[in-house]
Amino acid sequence: MGILVDYVEPKHPAQVKLDHVNKLLALESAIKKDIPEEDRLTEEGNTTHWHCEGAYVREFFLPKGHVVTGEIHKYSCINILLQGKIKLVQSDGERIVEAPHIYIAQPYEKKALYALEDTIFLNVHATEEQDPQKLREQFTVPPEQYIAQLTEETRLCLG
DSSP: OOOOOOOOOOOOHHHHHHHHHHHHHHHHHHHHHHSOGGGSOOHHHHEEEEEETTEEEEEEEEOTTOEEEOOEESSOEEEEEEESEEEEEETTEEEEEESSEEEEEOTTOOOEEEESSOEEEEEEEEOSOOOHHHHHHHHEEOHHHHHHHHHHHHHHHHO
């Protein structure tokens, strides 16, 4: 008598990332729908921007019990958990990260952070740019553009 095992077709890496991005976009939509605007974290209220001779550091304060999703970055960047403890969710899974902790975020990765403690999180980029809108254009890709790219990769690889 043999052992019956269900076979699960492995997903293409682009499909894994596409599923992940869609889940985080659904989370963002739920946050916008269910949390009053005055109770949401804001760029202005929770972010400090640091500029110095070719370096840009984005400091974000995430209070305990809050969740935030990040932008999709075009390039890898240094991430520093300066203070606190978070649940970090990326396309490769989720894990608990406690300060002090430094890691390199891969390009085209969308993450979600849930603060288990009051947290200060830094993103470090190399640039001389200081204009917030130009920084966003330089370092991030709109979700719709990334979804189209992943959908095309999946289509080409899977036929």
